[in-house]
Amino acid sequence: MTVVAGDETWRADSYVAAQFTRSAVSEDRAAQPLPTFGEWWEDRRRAALFSVEEVPFRELDGWKSQSGSDNLVHESGRFFAVQGVRVESETHGTWSQPVINQSEIGILGLLVREFGGVPHFLVQAKIEPGNVNTLQLSPSVQATRSNYTRVHGGADTRYLKYFRGGGGGQVLVDSLQSEQGAWFWHKRNRNMVVRVTEDVPLHEDYRWVTAQQLRRLLGVENLVNMDTRAVLACMRFAAPPRHLPAHDDPYLRALCRSYDPVNGTALHTDVEILSWHTEMRTRCDWHTSLVPLAEVRNWRRSGSAIEDEEGRSFRVIGVRVRTGNREINQWSQPLIAPRGTGLAAFLTTSVHGVLHVLVRARPEPGVMDTVELGPTVRRTSETDVAEDEPFHAEVAAADPRRVRFDTVLSEEGGRFHHAQTRYQVIEAPDGFPTEVPDDFCWVTVHQLMALLKHRHYVNIEARSLLACLHSLW
Amino acid sequence: MTVVAGDETWRADSYVAAQFTRSAVSEDRAAQPLPTFGEWWEDRRRAALFSVEEVPFRELDGWKSQSGSDNLVHESGRFFAVQGVRVESETHGTWSQPVINQSEIGILGLLVREFGGVPHFLVQAKIEPGNVNTLQLSPSVQATRSNYTRVHGGADTRYLKYFRGGGGGQVLVDSLQSEQGAWFWHKRNRNMVVRVTEDVPLHEDYRWVTAQQLRRLLGVENLVNMDTRAVLACMRFAAPPRHLPAHDDPYLRALCRSYDPVNGTALHTDVEILSWHTEMRTRCDWHTSLVPLAEVRNWRRSGSAIEDEEGRSFRVIGVRVRTGNREINQWSQPLIAPRGTGLAAFLTTSVHGVLHVLVRARPEPGVMDTVELGPTVRRTSETDVAEDEPFHAEVAAADPRRVRFDTVLSEEGGRFHHAQTRYQVIEAPDGFPTEVPDDFCWVTVHQLMALLKHRHYVNIEARSLLACLHSLW
Numbered sequence: 001m002t003v004v005a006g007d008e009t010w011r012a013d014s015y016v017a018a019q020f021t022r023s024a025v026s027e028d029r030a031a032q033p034l035p036t037f038g039e040w041w042e043d044r045r046r047a048a049l050f051s052v053e054e055v056p057f058r059e060l061d062g063w064k065s066q067s068g069s070d071n072l073v074h075e076s077g078r079f080f081a082v083q084g085v086r087v088e089s090e091t092h093g094t095w096s097q098p099v100i101n102q103s104e105i106g107i108l109g110l111l112v113r114e115f116g117g118v119p120h121f122l123v124q125a126k127i128e129p130g131n132v133n134t135l136q137l138s139p140s141v142q143a144t145r146s147n148y149t150r151v152h153g154g155a156d157t158r159y160l161k162y163f164r165g166g167g168g169g170q171v172l173v174d175s176l177q178s179e180q181g182a183w184f185w186h187k188r189n190r191n192m193v194v195r196v197t198e199d200v201p202l203h204e205d206y207r208w209v210t211a212q213q214l215r216r217l218l219g220v221e222n223l224v225n226m227d228t229r230a231v232l233a234c235m236r237f238a239a240p241p242r243h244l245p246a247h248d249d250p251y252l253r254a255l256c257r258s259y260d261p262v263n264g265t266a267l268h269t270d271v272e273i274l275s276w277h278t279e280m281r282t283r284c285d286w287h288t289s290l291v292p293l294a295e296v297r298n299w300r301r302s303g304s305a306i307e308d309e310e311g312r313s314f315r316v317i318g319v320r321v322r323t324g325n326r327e328i329n330q331w332s333q334p335l336i337a338p339r340g341t342g343l344a345a346f347l348t349t350s351v352h353g354v355l356h357v358l359v360r361a362r363p364e365p366g367v368m369d370t371v372e373l374g375p376t377v378r379r380t381s382e383t384d385v386a387e388d389e390p391f392h393a394e395v396a397a398a399d400p401r402r403v404r405f406d407t408v409l410s411e412e413g414g415r416f417h418h419a420q421t422r423y424q425v426i427e428a429p430d431g432f433p434t435e436v437p438d439d440f441c442w443v444t445v446h447q448l449m450a451l452l453k454h455r456h457y458v459n460i461e462a463r464s465l466l467a468c469l470h471s472l473w
Numbered sequence: 474m475t476v477v478a479g480d481e482t483w484r485a486d487s488y489v490a491a492q493f494t495r496s497a498v499s500e501d502r503a504a505q506p507l508p509t510f511g512e513w514w515e516d517r518r519r520a521a522l523f524s525v526e527e528v529p530f531r532e533l534d535g536w537k538s539q540s541g542s543d544n545l546v547h548e549s550g551r552f553f554a555v556q557g558v559r560v561e562s563e564t565h566g567t568w569s570q571p572v573i574n575q576s577e578i579g580i581l582g583l584l585v586r587e588f589g590g591v592p593h594f595l596v597q598a599k600i601e602p603g604n605v606n607t608l609q610l611s612p613s614v615q616a617t618r619s620n621y622t623r624v625h626g627g628a629d630t631r632y633l634k635y636f637r638g639g640g641g642g643q644v645l646v647d648s649l650q651s652e653q654g655a656w657f658w659h660k661r662n663r664n665m666v667v668r669v670t671e672d673v674p675l676h677e678d679y680r681w682v683t684a685q686q687l688r689r690l691l692g693v694e695n696l697v698n699m700d701t702r703a704v705l706a707c708m709r710f711a712a713p714p715r716h717l718p719a720h721d722d723p724y725l726r727a728l729c730r731s732y733d734p735v736n737g738t739a740l741h742t743d744v745e746i747l748s749w750h751t752e753m754r755t756r757c758d759w760h761t762s763l764v765p766l767a768e769v770r771n772w773r774r775s776g777s778a779i780e781d782e783e784g785r786s787f788r789v790i791g792v793r794v795r796t797g798n799r800e801i802n803q804w805s806q807p808l809i810a811p812r813g814t815g816l817a818a819f820l821t822t823s824v825h826g827v828l829h830v831l832v833r834a835r836p837e838p839g840v841m842d843t844v845e846l847g848p849t850v851r852r853t854s855e856t857d858v859a860e861d862e863p864f865h866a867e868v869a870a871a872d873p874r875r876v877r878f879d880t881v882l883s884e885e886g887g888r889f890h891h892a893q894t895r896y897q898v899i900e901a902p903d904g905f906p907t908e909v910p911d912d913f914c915w916v917t918v919h920q921l922m923a924l925l926k927h928r929h930y931v932n933i934e935a936r937s938l939l940a941c942l943h944s945l946w
Contacts, residue, residue, distance in 0.1 A: 105755045165752075174748035176755075190755055274926060275647035279638075282578045282649075282663055368842070369928070453747060454927045455842070 037217075040207055044125035045135055047204075049324035052129045056303045060318045060332040069292030070301075072316070072334050079144075080415070082306070082316055082334050084296035085185055085365045088287045096296045098306055098316055099366055100336060100415055101185045102144070105176065108227045109141035109163040109192040111200065112172070113208065120208035121237070122159070122200065123228065128413030129321045130335050132420060136225035136410060137217060140206065158203055162194050169194040173234040176455045177463065178372060180411065181364025182380045183314070183336050185290055188368065188456075191231050211238040215471035222410045222420065224467075226460070229409070232470065233463035234452055240473045250350070251404065251427055255472060258355035258445040265354045267434060267442045270450065276441050277457065280361035281371045288365050312383040314338045317417060337417035340382030341408060344375040344461040345395045345424040346469070348404075349432050349442070356442040357469070358391070358428075359462060372459040373451070376440070390437055395426060402427040405468045421461065423468050445469060510690075513680055517598035518608055520677075522797035525602045529776045533791045533805040542765030543774075545789070545807050552617075553888070555779070555789055555807050557769035558658055558838045561760045569769045571779055571789055572839055573809060573888055574658045575617070578649065581700045582614035582636040582665040584673065585645070586681065593681035594710070595632070595673065596701065601886030602794045603808050605893060609698035609883060610690060613679070631676055635667050642667040646707040649928045650936065651845060653884065654837025655853045656787070656809050658763055661841065661929075664704050684711040688944035695883045695893065697940075699933070702882065705943065706936035707925055713946045723823070724877065724900055728945060731828035731918040738827045740907060740915045743923065749914050750930065753834035754844045761838050785856040787811045790890060810890035813855030814881060817848040817934040818868045818897040819942070821877075822905050822915070829915040830942070831864070831901075832935060845932040846924070849913070863910055868899060875900040878941045894934065896941050918942060 057065065057072065066073045072082035080102035088094045111122040126138035143157045161167050173193035180187070202208075209217070215238045218224050224232075240256050262270065299308050306316040320332040347358040359373040377395045379385075387393075404425045411419035434442060448466060451457035458466070530538065530545065539546050545555035553575035561567045584595040599611035616630045634640050646666035653660070675681075682690070688711045691697050697705075713729050735743065772781050779789040793805040820831040832846040850868045852858075860866075877898045884892035907915055921939060924930035931939070 103760070171744060171748045174744070174751045176751055190751055271644060271647070275644045278647045278649055278663055287576070456928075 037207070037209065037213060041125065041135075044205060047324070048125075048127055048135050050127050050134050051322045053320045054304070055318050055320045055332065057318045057334070058303065059320065060334065061320075061330075063318070063332065063334065068294070070294035071292060079333070082293060083185065084291040084293045086289050086291045086295070087365050088289075089285050091285055095298075096291060097308070097313060097365065098293060098296055098299060098336075099185045099290070100183060100187070101290060102415075103186045104145040106144040106147070106189045107141055107160070107163050107192060108139050108189045108231050109143075109159070109194060110228070110231045111140040111159060111162055111169070112193060112195045113197065113200065115208065118210055119237075120210055121214060122206055123209055123214075124206050126205070126225070127323060128225075129319050129333065130337075130415065130417040130419065131225075131413035132222040132410050132418050136413060137223055137228055138225050139228045139231050142227050158206070159200070162196060162200075163192050167194070167196060168198065169196040173231070175234070175453055177230060177452075177458070177460070178367045178456055179230075179460050180416075181367035181372070181459060183366065183416065185366045186368045187366070189227070189230070191234055193231060193235055214238070215473065218409075218468060218471045219405075219407050221408045225410060226412045226464065229464045229467040230460060233458075233466040234449075236449070236470055238470050238473045250353075251355070252472065254350040254353055254355040255445070255469070257353060258357075259449075260354075261446055262444065265352050266444045266447060267351055267356055268447075270447060273441060273443060273447055273451075277361060277371075277373070280439060281369065284363045284371050286363050286365075286370050288370060312339070312385075314381065319417070335417040336415060336419070338381040338419050342381050342384070342419070342421040343377065343379040343395075343424070344421050344465055345377045345426055346462075346465045347376040347391055347394060347426050347428045347432075348469075349428040349434070351434060351442070354444055356434075356444055357448060358436065358440055358442055359448070359458075360390075361439045361441070362459075364459070367456065367459065369456050372462075373441075373443075373448075373457055374459045374462050375465055378461055390440065394428065394432075395424065398424075398426045399429070402429070404472055407468070409464065421464070423465055425465060425468055425472070510680070510682065510686060514598060514608075517678060520797070521598075521600055521608050523600050523607050524795045526793045527777070528791050528793045528805065530791045530807070531776065532793065533807065534793075534803075536791070536805065536807065541767070543767035544765060552806070555766060556658065557764040557766045559762050559764045559768070560838050561762075562758050564758055568771075569764060570781070570786060570838065571766060571769055571772060571809075572658045572763070573656060573660070574763060575888075576659045577618040579617040579620070579662045580614055580633070580636050580665060581612050581662045581704050582616075582632070582667060583701070583704045584613040584632060584635055584642070585666060585668045586670065586673065588681065591683055592710075593683055594687060595679055596682055596687075597679050599678070599698070600796060601698075602792050602806065603810075603888065603890040603892065604698075604886035605695040605883050605891050609886060610696055610701055611698050612701045612704050615700050631679075632673070635669060635673075636665050640667070640669060641671065642669040646704070648707065648926055650703060650925075650931070650933070651840045651929055652703075652933050653889075654840035654845070654932060656811075656889065657839045659839065659841045662700070662703070664707055666704060666708060687711070688946065691882075691941060691944045692878075692880050694881045698883060699885045699937065702937040702940040703933060706931075706939040707922075709922070709943055711943050711946045723826075724828070725945065727823040727826055727828040728918070728942070730826060731830075732922075733827075734919055735917065738825050739917045739920060740824055740829055741920075743920060746914060746916060746920055746924075750834065750844075750846070750924075753912060754842065757836045757844050759836050759838075759843050761843060784812070785858075787854065792890070808890040809888060809892070811854040811892050815854050815857065815892070815894040816850065816852040816868075816897070817894050817938055818850045818899055819935075819938045820849040820864055820867060820899055820901045820905075821942075822901040822907070824907060824915070827917055829907075829917055830921060831909065831913055831915055832921070832931075833863075834912045834914070835932075837932070840929065840932065842929050845935075846914075846921075846930055847932045847935050848938055851934055863913065867901065867905075868897065871897075871899045872902070875902070877945055880941070882937065894937070896938055898938060898941055898945070 062075050083101045085099040086096040122140040124138040140159045162169050176188050177191050178188045315337045317337050322330050358376040362374045363371050406424050408420050408422050535548050556574045558572040559569040595613040597611040613632045635642050649661050650664050651661045788810045790810050795803050831849040835847045836843050849864050879897050881893050881895050
């Protein structure tokens with residue numbers, strides 16, 4: 001069963017030079033399939049010996065139900081715990097649900113290096129127990145604090161040193177960003193991009209890819225994982241190709257202008273957007289708190305699942321994992337399993353020739369400051385009915401020619417089981433009103449990215465959509 | 474005992490016009506004492522019939538010790554509560570202390586209006602039970618959520634409509650900012666500045682003052698209150714006088730340049746500062762949680778005070794208040810009473826002709842994201858010994874000619890009893906090293922103010938110091 005991960009490394013220079021002539025550096029070449037990527041990916045897939053099996057909670061090694069609280073916890077007291085979150089609100093009532101409590105801060109890091117003047121990004125073929133297709137494309141480093149303090153006795157996290165100040169690179173992006181507020185309690189990761197100029201020893205699970213490759217890979221179902229998308233959102237990784245004629249596509253021209261700083265061309269000034277966000281936060285009267293799982297109401301627990309009585313939300317399940325190329329060869333853990341594919345859609349429209357994105361300020365029980373900016377329309381799963389949500393109809397009935405991005409992508413496979421979301425970027429119909437309900441706001445891409453330099457403004461689904469927008473060139 | 478607050482109002486235009494010839498609009502005139510301000514203040518002082526009396530907890534009307542938790546709470550379940558906070562850290566151990574829990578969001582709002590081309594700020598002579606000198610200078614609006622939802626049946630909060638979108642003004646500043654992390658749990662207020670062009674009816678407790686007046690008033694002990702300083706920090710309210718000769722004072726020239734955007738003149742780029750802040754937050758392993766007051770260790774409770782056994786921290790006391798010009802005429806409440814005057818000092822130095830301020834990333838139990846940027850040196854009270862703190866000696870032994878600001882000012886009198894802090898802005902000696910310990914960072918004023926547009930970067934003491942810096946012209 002065990003496959004020893006090869007310790008052989010290549011010098012990045014020679015490795016990339018060898019593949020470079022076949023990599024996507026021009027529009028023409030990029031239009032070809034990605035043979036070297038495909039070969040590598042196929043190879044990694046064959047090497048990925050891996051099995052995931054759903055098991056009753058009592059068969060989860062090292063996990064126990066804590067007496068008194070009923071929380072699902074690890075015996076070491078680390079990793080994460082399944083607990084409860086309670087929301088109390090005068091306007092929305094009181095309710096509770098299970099939540100993953102992992103309030104430590106991990107690192108999602110992407111290395112960038114230029115080869116032949118073209119930026120390349122170091123990605124990893126990584127297995128996670130909840131992944132659709134087992135293997136997905138991760139950033140260079142995806143490390144929990146437990147990973148890098150080595151609670152589980154695993155191996156050193158590869159390439160971590162570049163993100164801990166030890167590799168001599170230049171930090172381009174470094175900010176704390178939240179993750180799923182519907183399923184996590186106060187979970188956030190440090191999203192980093194570091195540029196290196198030195199050679200980087202290349203392990204066989206890793207590969208340098210260009211922006212052009214990434215933009216194509218983002219269009220492949222369940223391939224580019226959530227962590228990669230989250231980091232990619234923080235930078236305009238795909239610049240418009242130089243030979244795109246200016247008149248080719250008014251939508252792309254408007255998108256291009258949307259990356260520029262405001263010069264009277266945005267619907268709202270930066271101060272107005274900050275003030276709107278502050279107002280939305282202030283108006284929300286949710287008080288959220290972590291509670292024992294035993295205190296969660298209207299959920300039932302069997303030996304193999306914790307699920308809401310209405311069958312609309314999600315299930316917590318247990319899995320046993322056997323693998324050949326992860327840090328250790330067998331472990332088990334709880335996962336959150338949503339009920340069917342979710343939806344996250346941005347409506348976009350061009351105002352004075354500048355693309356604007358319609359964000360919604362929405363409260364979620366698990367994000368640290370309760371309200372963040374999310375997609376125009378969002379469903380966490382198929383059973384999360386949202387037909388009366390504003391703009392639901394516009395998204396559901398969008399003219400296919402106006403759907404600019406439409407791919408099913410996965411959420412974090414380390415904590416969620418087959419959590420898939422359909423990501424859509426949709427061009428609103430001509431003459432779409434710019435007047436929107438109070439909790440919605442039209443922002444330019446530049447404005448959204450300015451917020452993204454700081455903590456807790458833009459939620460994880462909106463950040464995934466932003467990565468998709470970047471890929472539209 | 475009761476004094477009825479006059480309902481007479483003036484038209485701002487005529488009122489300000491009448492005082493305008495005597496207000497500080499030029500350097501020469503400003504060098505005179507402030508007769509009209511002084512007369513108004515004296516008048517307000519005479520009208521301020523007010524008494525504060527320390528009473529045992531059992532005599533606090535409407536307040537009770539909650540059974541089980543021992544928390545000091547109001548019977549309505551609102552206002553605030555005295556509870557406990559516990560900090561658990563592998564590096565700093567575990568400890569707990571009392572804390573004021575008031576996690577709702579209030580508004581601190583300042584109205585600005587130009588008269589004769591000169592911006593004026595609407596300030597209020599406001600009584601608070603914990604104030605040194607009873608009366609201090611507050612912003613136009615200082616409202617808790619309880620105030621404006623009127624839990625206590627008080628009167629409408631004056632001028633609130635301008636900050637709730639009802640006055641037609643222009644929002645210049647609107648951000649959530651934390652307050653004392655040593656004494657509050659997750660307390661923050663919405664700091665707002667709104668510019669109006671219409672007439673504003675003027676109540677006798679309010680007055681329009683110029684920036685020049687404010688900068689002088691900031692130098693008066695215990696006059697400009699914490700909330701006013703917090704809002705003033707968010708804008709460069711005092712511009713350098715036009716006739717200040719360029720060569721007058723190299724320190725002021727460096728300060729002036731420090732307000733400009735970075736052009737290779739700052740020691741650190743904006744990305745470096747954000748990354749440093751993220752690293753400081755990530756490195757801190759404090760887990761903070763709200764706990765019942767009954768679970769706080771090493772504090773003792775008598776009928777009239779809750780205090781730490783070592784007598785080094787602070788006391789929680791109860792007071793009964795009688796007043797003639799507050800919303801209601803008698804109430805009682807707990808207050809936190811620190812032991813003697815605290816200290817907050819900025820070391821500053823000129824690098825390439827640009828003033829830099831030395832901030833320290835410091836964890837505090839009560840701020841929402843644990844780590845914010847604070848003063849170079851900070852003591853919460855006289856008994857908070859900090860002799861081994863970096864730069865303590867440099868501040869304590871500063872050459873008086875290099876102390877640019879040095880005034881004792883008060884913290885929030887609505888929650889703290891006679892909480893005074895000595896605020897100092899100090900010019901570091903020539904040749905002072907720019908290499909500093911990891912948790913310190915030299916930033917320009919522009920960089921600090923850019924962070925201040927967003928939540929929870931700059932703590933309340935650093936913001937007070939920033940207001941003092943603005944006043945140095």
